[in-house]
Amino acid sequence: MRVSWTAGDGVRHLAFRLDAEDSITGLCTDGQPLKLATNSCRVELPHDPGEIHPDLLALAAWTVVAPWTRRRVVFDRPISPELAEAIEEGWGIEAGPVGGSPRSGSRLAISYSGGADSAAVAAMLPDAPFVHFQRVRHPRVPDRWTHYRADVLARLVTRTARESGRELTTVRSDLEFTLAEPRPGYPEHHAVAAGALLLADELDLGGIAFGYELGSRWLGGDRYLLRYTPDNPMWAAHGAWGRAFAAAGLNLVLPVGGVSEAVTMRLALASPLREHVRWCLRGVDGPCGTCGKCLRKEFIVASVERRPLRTTITADRPVARKWQQPPPYGGQEMIEYGCARVPGIEDTVFAKAAAHLNATEESTAWLDRCYPPAIEEIPEPWRERVRAFMAAEVGFMDEDEARRVETWGLREELS
Amino acid sequence: MVRLVKRALVPARLRRMIRGWFDSRYISRADHRQDIKDALWEVQTLGREVAVLRAETDRLRKEVDRLRARPAASGVRVDEARAARWDDAHRLAQETAAALDRVLQNEVLLWQAVDRAAGDGGPSDGRALPERALPSGGAA
DSSP states (O other), X not given: OEEEEEEETTEEEEEEEOOTTOOSEEEOTTSOEEXXXXXXXXXXXXXXXXXXXXXXXXXXXXXXHGGGOSSEEEEEEEEOHHHHHHHHHHHSOEEEEEOSOOOOOOEEEXXXXXXXXHHHHHHXXXXXXXXXXXXXXXXXXXXXXXXXXXXXXXXXXXHHHHHHTOOEEEEXXXXXXXXEESOSSOSSGGGGGHHHHHHXXXXXXXXXXXXXOHHHHTSOOTTSOSOOOTTOTTTOTTSHHHHHHHHTTOEEXXXXXXXXXXXXXXXXXXXXXXXXXXXXXXXXXXXXXXXXXXXXXXXXXXXXXXXXXXXXXXXXXXXXXXXXXXSOOTTHHHHHHHHHHSTTGGGSTTHHHHHHHXXXXXXXXXXXXXXXXXXXXXXXXXXXXXXXXXXXXXXXXXXXXXXXXXXXXXXXXXX | OHHHHHHSOOOHHHHHHHHHHHXXXXXXXXXXHHHHHHHHHHHHHHHXXXXXXXXXXXXXXXXXXXXXXXXXXXXXXXXXXXXXXXXXXXXXXXXXXXXXXXXXXXXXXXXHHHHHHTTOSXXXXXXXXXXXXXXXXXXX
16 A cells, blocks of 8 residues: 655645555454545645644554555655554554654543543543544545535534633544445544544644543444453554554543443533533434434433433334344443333333343443543553542442453353 | 202291301302303303314415415426436436446556556565454554
8 A cells, every 4th residue: 555645725635556465345443344435535624734743644544544455555754663663563564664753742632523422531621622523525426425414513513612612623534435335434443533643743632532432442342242352453552553543642542441331421411511412413403313323322311311211213213123133232231221221111112122131220330330441541641630530420340340341242152 | 958948847037047058158040140151151252263273274274285286386396207307317326426436446446557567566566465364452
């Protein structure tokens, strides 16, 4: 893979060319097969930061091209030996040319999506600036996904920042359209940080905080299913991506990596950003209330507030179909949590799931506390702050509860 | 109750006293009459309101019919031929978008072939290489 950046009109253009052994079919770090759509994309920064450290440009490009790179990656300017080594060790990919020295920074920014998890991170770090990624159309790829309202979300995040007095940088990019299949989206989950990477020097960033929570970090959430993932290659500090970001002087930080979505929801709903929290990507005047994400998050809100489920979605709707099947489910820990707490669950679309899971408040109580190893992997400059917040607001799991995390998925396999 | 008292052989004074006692506790005939009149008036008022609402419903129904009919008058009614054209345009848009996907992918592959022919196609220059494994989480 050969990568080059060009700058013009306040926009950074990324173009890449496949080596002979590269292919337009590839794999995301989480194992999902991906198909390339096109080999160019752009990142629009609100103002041109001028000279950008080559490691930052290289890593931003790597978050886009990694799935399709088989043997080597050649950047258009020399990267530090540290970053080259991280890519070599993490992926077995030869990266170059090598030269120059690594960078560092001191501040921590939040990759802010507007959802409950990033709002929880924001509640924990009230003075950290936001960087928001906004999807825009690609000039070469037809947009067949206009129901995805990145513009609405960006406006909401802008208002959130203004009303809460936060520093916000919104970065617009079409990089998701480099992915043809399964559909446009981040080629690697880390591509959401492309803008933060390009702005890291200007904002003096030494870390970027994400809202990835216990399920995503430790329980193999999303496209992983039901297993304890201490070596999660995407989000572990010592994983391939964690080391690559650290080498570029922008540490991955997961302030809510040790707590479940129940806790992040509780923190978000108790925070000053409460009114601005929005996880739905479709709704225009408020959440659509009909997509799968709205259903899942409403379920979590209901379980946190211990009230009946408020939804018009019925069991025959496609978004509710998976809850009519037996487990496993993605993010199953929260389904168990909700089934044990939402009153009248037997009259909801989750009735069948609840019958299968047999969860109780006792069996899911561990999801109300913080998994201590998640604090230990937070980089030193921010660790004690997160630890103090968790101790004051959430509390830590005891050994038995921590064992629930570490044996996640084993019981189901044994039974 | 009053009739019952009448039938019994009760001294007039006592009868009057009892009647007075009852009258002081129960609504008088005149009041009953007034109550019935009031109720009747209420019923008539409600009847008039229902009539007004029914007229309003009829008016709205007519308005809906009128609005339904209006596109036909202004010439954008979707007849069969027009619907067929729109379906066709939709199909064409989808097929064009899918075709463009393939064109873009072919462009990527074409550049890959050009680079290979120019001897700039990477370290192996076309020799088969094993697929790389997923990145590992631990210090591999």
